Amino acid sequence: MVKSAPAPIANRNKPSKVEGIKEKSNFLREPVATQILEDTTHFTEEAVQLLKFHGSYQQDNRDNRVKGQEKDYQFMLRTRNPGGFVPPQLYLALDNLSDEFGNHTLRVTTRQGFQLHGILKKNLKAAIATIVQNMGSTLGACGDLNRNVMAPPAPFKNRPEYQYAWEYANNIADLLTPQTGAYYEIWLDGEKVISAEESPEVKAARQRNGTGTIIHDSEEPIYGTHYMPRKFKVCVTVPGDNSVDLYTQDLTLVVITNQQGELSGFNVFAGGGLGRTHNKEETFARLADEICYVDKDDVYNLVKAIVATQRDYGDRTDRRHARLKYLINDWGVDKFRSQVEEYFGKSVAPFQPLPEFKYQDFLGWQEQGDGQLFLGISVDNGRVKDEGTFQLKTALREIVEQFNLPMRLTPHHNIIFYDIAPDIQPAIQQILNRCGVVSDPNTIEPLVRYAMACPALPTCGLAITESERAIPGILQRIRTLLDKLGLQDEHFVVRMTGCPNGCARPYMAELGFVGSGPESYQVWLGGSPDQTRLAQPYTERLHDNDIESFLEPIFVYFNKSRNSGESFGDFCDRLGFDALREFASNYEPGSFTPQATQPKRSPSRSRHRISLHDDIYEKLKAAATSQGQPMTNLVNQALEEYLQKLS
Structure with missing residues (x-):
């Protein structure tokens, strides 16, 4: 007996405005198809929402805003590259487009695609057509559907599990690709360019039904008229490899092989996600849960079952509450697994043991x-x-x-x-x-090597403050502070975003900066070096000017009380925020120097004051600045040497 799809969205709670836009779009066609032909600089709000499904965001350069004048509208275009694969022909096409139509740069995304910035509306069609004609695509790089499927980028030809990860990342991307003809109709005038032959197994899996995963007689058999409640993120990785930040994905598959190196199946995680909103406690970052194991022959059916569960039961009334992480958090893993089994058509197998996951960058x-x-x-x-x-x-x-x-x-x-x-x-x-x-x-500064930042200002419409343009200077300031405190060899994972959406995954960092106001950041501490533990918010708003004074007591405490070989994130997690705050509240700014050069001083917490002539003070200040030391240290050292000569 064929199970019918759930009741139409209109029969349930009042859907959000975006659900209505999708419903009226004729499968992502209108009003984009009409407005791309109009001689204007930008799209309407309805078209902007649909344009995302085609791989583009409408933006404006906020550096160029002038009161009373039209915004400097431009478009960001994002590519879809499963597993991060970019053939030579496509790269050269993107490089040309960045110069011909863009801002002369390309940007690698944290989901293994490329972004072009600065494209004008009049050039958008030519840019997308060029990408498709050169073995690329932007379809599904944004919007309420499956985004680019990630996989470890390391090309290990003697490790079959990596080859399986690439293969299945590509196949799942094909399985969940929108089937609407709108993309080719609008951007290539109906000419469908095939860059690679789709697997027959994937084609069959897309249409296979009997458990309610398919919407019959629809141009979109998996997505239906309304697509997904929000974006849906998938990755495929191998045991031990966390280069993909697997705990942050809606769905993660981990390749399981037998003793001969042959593919057996996959461990399945679900329910990760990082986007949140400041001062909205009902929104939060969340790590994915262990769900089950699935044999390789059933993996496409299981992926469809999880997608269908989110499609049919995800929140379509409140977009802040629409990601799979909220469904699993509200239901619990057991109820979620039970619903997935209904769509899957049978019980799932237990999750198999895995080694610890480690981060690698393969540089x-x-x-x-x-x-x-x-x-x-x-x-x-x-x-x-x-x-x-x-x-x-x-x-x-x-x-x-x-x-x-x-x-x-x-x-x-x-x-x-x-x-x-x-x-x-x-x-x-x-x-x-x-x-x-x-x-x-x-030879790369380690703080820089392991850091990430989102583009933020001036083009991202969601940005509250700087990120990409700010982080180089902030990392240098952190390095100077570490060196001053005797932590020259120390580094940790720093990530920064200009808003709380978390595109650079700051909530998994050892030290995360999340834009919370002009030149201000919420600070998160305690993530692990391997991105396997969620950080926690330590302070709500830190102004850029106060970064050194804020971090100094924390770094001093780390220097004095860390365990042997303990990372900064692990230290913050072990000690807890109460201990960090207590130490910081009692810390005297500039009072600490590394053990090798630390002057002898009374254990008393009292602060002794002396007066200096203005000219002496200015010379002392200049000397302290040039040496990168607090003035207190120089005074103590000079006085101690002087007093020793007297004795």
Whole structure:
């Protein structure tokens, strides 16, 4: 007996405004199809909502806002690259588009795609058509559906589990790709370009029914008229590899192989997600839960069952409460699993044991296991650009043009070239050296290497404050403070976003900055170095000017009380915020110096004051600034030396 789909959305609680826009769109066609033909600089609100499904956000350059004048409208275009795969032809097309229509940069996203910024409405159609004609797509890169499917970017050819992760990331992306013809009708005048043949197994799985996962007689058999309640994020990884931030995904599949290295099935996590809203306690970041194990032959049916559960039971009345994480949090894992089993058509198997997950970034020159090499290149905040003597954009283009190499974009917005024959390694290295691009990750400042920031201002409409433009200076200030406090060799994961939506995943960082006001951030502490533990909010609003004075007592406490080899995030989690706050409240600013140079002083907490002549004070202040030390330290050292001479 075929189970029918749930009642139409209109028969339930009053849906949000966006649900009505989707319902009236004729499967994502209108009003985008009409308005793209109009000689205007921007789309209406209804069209903007639908444009996201096609892979674009309408933005304006907030640096250029002038009262009384029209906004400087422009468009961000995001690509769909399952597992981060970018063929050479596509990269060159994107590079050209960034110069012809964009702002002369590309940006690697934290979901392994590329973003083009600064495209005008009149050029949007040509840009999307060019991407599709060069083996790419933007369909489903944004909007209320499955986003880009992530996978570890490491091209290990001698480790079959990595190859399975790539294969199934691509297949699940195909399975959940929107089937509407709107995309090709609008952007390619109806010409459907096929970049790769879809797996027959995936085609069959998309139509297979009997348990209610399919909506019959619909242009969208999996999504239906209203698509998903909100965005839906999937990744596929391998045991131990957390390069994908697996706990932050709506759905994570972990490859399980047998002793012969053959695929057996997948462990399944569900219910992760980071987006939240300040001062709305009903919104929160959440880690994914262990759900079950599924055999490889059933994996597509299980994915459909989880998608159908969220599609039919996710909250469509309040978009702040619409992600799968809220459904699982409200229901509990057992009820969620039970509903998934109804759509799956049978009971699921127990979750299998896994090793601890570790974070890796795969930077530098490495063997890929078949005699060839791969090269991971660090890209600060994902921004591919030429600036001064640093010519990353030029270097990448030359490498692709000369050697026709494919690349994988990483979840940490870096780039990996692979399938590199050893005999061309010197030529590639020569290009990198000439363009000022670092290939040895050990020479990268560790705080920079492991940091991430979202684009934020000036283009993101949700940004409250700076992120990408602010983090280089803030990281340098943190490094200066660490050096001053005797923590020269210390580093940790820092992530920053200009708003609470969490695009750079700051809630998993050891130190997270989340935009909370102009030049101000909410600070999160206590995530793990491997991104397996959620951080917690420590302070609601920290002004940019106060970062050093805020962090100094915490870093001092870390220096004095950490366990051997303990990371900063683990320390904050172990001690707890009450202990951190108590220490900070009793800390005398500038009173600590590293043990090797720390002057002898009374254990008393009392503060002794002396007066200095103005000219002496100014000289002392200048000396302290040049040496990067508090004035108190210099005074104590000078007086101690003087008093020793007298004794």
